Amino acid sequence: MAEKTLKERIIDTALRLFEQYGYHGVTVDRIVTESNASKGGFYHNFKSxxxxxxxxxxxxxxxxxxxxxxxxxxxxxxxxxxxxxxxxxxxxxxxxxxxxxxxxxxxxxxxxxxxxxxxxxxxxxxxxxxxxxxxxxxxxxxxxxxxxxxxxxxxxxxxxxxxxxxxxxxxxxxxxxxxxxxxxxxxxxxxxxxxxxxxxxxxxxxxxxxx
Amino acid sequence: MAEKTLKERIIDTALRLFEQYGYHGVTVDRIVTESNASKGGFYHNFKSxxxxxxxxxxxxxxxxxxxxxxxxxxxxxxxxxxxxxxxxxxxxxxxxxxxxxxxxxxxxxxxxxxxxxxxxxxxxxxxxxxxxxxxxxxxxxxxxxxxxxxxxxxxxxxxxxxxxxxxxxxxxxxxxxxxxxxxxxxxxxxxxxxxxxxxxxxxxxxxxxxx
DNA sequence: GCAAACAAACCAACTAGTCGGTCTTTGCAT
DNA sequence: ATGCAAAGACCGACTAGTTGGTTTGTTTGC
Structure with missing residues (x-):
């Protein structure tokens, strides 16, 4: 089975966090940490x-x-x-x-x-x-x-x-x-x-x- | 008719702004400005x-x-x-x-x-x-x-x-x-x-x- | 005189986004 | 096949700006 891409991991994590804490209740740093990504990786995949x-x-x-x-x-x-x-x-x-x-x-x-x-x-x-x-x-x-x-x-x-x-x-x-x-x-x-x-x-x- | 108290003015303004821009889309400073109040007045009426x-x-x-x-x-x-x-x-x-x-x-x-x-x-x-x-x-x-x-x-x-x-x-x-x-x-x-x-x-x- | 309200400077915490750099893959010429 | 350079993926320390809340002192009106 194929590995999940970084982008998918970020989306999954963000989704889970946004659902629970709301968009403003979750920082980019937290998304990055919990999806085992980095700030750079995040902004490489998303404009913002x-x-x-x-x-x-x-x-x-x-x-x-x-x-x-x-x-x-x-x-x-x-x-x-x-x-x-x-x-x-x-x-x-x-x-x-x-x-x-x-x-x-x-x-x-x-x-x-x-x-x-x-x-x-x-x-x-x-x-x-x-x-x-x-x-x-x-x-x-x-x-x-x-x-x-x-x-x-x-x-x-x-x-x-x-x-x-x-x-x-x-x-x-x-x-x-x-x-x-x-x-x-x-x-x-x-x-x-x-x-x-x-x-x-x-x-x-x-x-x-x-x- | 009775004048509106400061507290009521703040609530009305906040309500209007929150409805349109969301809780996180509105700063305390903005509520204060648009309700013609002051920061002191705000925190006198609300803990936070x-x-x-x-x-x-x-x-x-x-x-x-x-x-x-x-x-x-x-x-x-x-x-x-x-x-x-x-x-x-x-x-x-x-x-x-x-x-x-x-x-x-x-x-x-x-x-x-x-x-x-x-x-x-x-x-x-x-x-x-x-x-x-x-x-x-x-x-x-x-x-x-x-x-x-x-x-x-x-x-x-x-x-x-x-x-x-x-x-x-x-x-x-x-x-x-x-x-x-x-x-x-x-x-x-x-x-x-x-x-x-x-x-x-x-x-x-x-x-x-x-x- | 006293509580409600104002004014404005101030602070500490937080946060989105940046940027120089590294590592990995890809493509291509030899 | 092999070497190598360019591209792309990814990293993480850092920054610049924002924001909730505080403080200090002043003014107003009952």
């Missing part, structure tokens, strides 16, 4: 401490956005798309928890040139979700009285908040959590008609038996 | 910059906890309690938005002696919500297959996330947002039976007509 923070942000948001777009492409009915997006979104919290914590706690400290790039991708992600909800309403699968924005932000908020309480080795697996979220969301957004149809669909049954 | 941060946290969490407990006492059916708590919770975002932003972005930087006190109140708040959900399930108003913790955290997350997108002068009033949240939540947690009962209750009708 800011750039390291940006890098962490970018890895996460790029991944999430890709997953959402992928889920959108792989399914065609709004309900299925919504489920797939939420499911992949929730699963990210298992592998990327430190990234996410940093993403939501420290984004204030991103310099403008960096935060702009991040915000573009973040907005794109939001638009995918809004789009699915809009299509769901148009298709008659989702309740017409829903507000696209508030419903979208409710879903995003509910899922995002997971980073505050999810424990990778806790009593709930990430898959179980995802199923509960989807159950919660579907009960809210589906029309009565769509709910009845769902009960007979293979897609829904595959989920239900997992609870 | 940390204590100021704690104070901001405490004002907010104390208020929210009181409101939740009040709502719990004022109502007796689980469904009504849940609605009342969510409604008062959401409304807080209108008046306390800067507090909340600081609360969720900067809590990492609270010193242990402070964060412990804050966490106690925060946990107490969570327990009120969990309790209501538990009682709702027991009373047969809420779906028995719900997980108390995940449902509770879903609601808290959904509402808390509001601080990331709510604009006090935006197109949606806080009351409208609250109604959408409650609508979303009730569709998720209520049993079919409870939903039908609700449609005839004065409590529910008063809400419905506001959408």
């Amino acid at each position: 401490k800011d750039e390291l923070l940006y890098h962490i942000h970018d890895v996460f948001i790029t991944y999430v956005l890709n997953k959402a777009q992928e889920a959108y492409k792989n399914y065609h009915k709004p309900t299925e798309r919504l489920c797939a997006i939420v499911q992949s979104f929730v699963k990210v919290f298992h592998l990327y928890k430190p990234h996410i914590t940093v993403f939501y706690q420290e984004s204030t400290y991103l310099r403008p040139e960096y935060s702009q790039k991040i915000n573009e991708k973040r907005d794109e992600f939001k638009q995918v979700i809004f789009q699915v909800i809009r299509e769901g309403i148009e298709a008659g699968e989702f309740r017409p009285e829903l507000s696209v924005e508030i419903t979208g932000m409710s879903i995003i908020g509910m899922v995002n908040w997971t980073y505050k309480w999810y424990k990778p080795n806790g009593p709930m697996t990430i898959e179980q959590i995802a199923i509960h979220f989807i159950d919660f969301i579907l009960h809210s957004v589906l029309t009565e008609e769509a709910k009845k149809k769902m009960e007979n669909s293979a897609f829904f049954l595959a989920h239900k038996q997992m609870i | 910059k940390d204590e100021l941060l704690y104070h901001i946290h405490d004002v907010f969490i104390t208020y929210v906890l009181n409101k939740a407990q009040e709502a719990y006492k004022n109502y007796h059916k689980p469904t009504e309690r849940l609605c009342a708590i969510v409604q008062s919770f959401v409304k807080v975002f209108h008046l306390y938005k800067p507090h909340i932003t600081v609360f969720y972005q900067e809590s990492t930087y609270l010193r242990p002696e402070y964060s412990q006190k804050i966490n106690e109140k925060r946990d107490e708040f969570k327990q009120v919500i969990f309790q209501v959900i538990r009682e709702g399930i027991e009373a047969g108003e809420f779906r028995p297959e719900l997980s108390v913790e995940i449902t509770g955290m879903s609601i808290i997350g959904m509402v808390n996330w509001t601080y990331k997108w709510y604009k006090p002068n935006g197109p949606m009033t806080i009351e409208q947002i609250a109604i959408h949240f409650i609508d979303f939540i009730l569709h998720s947690v209520l049993t079919e039976e409870a939903k039908k009962k609700m449609e005839n209750s004065a409590f529910f009708l008063a809400h419905k007509q506001m959408i």
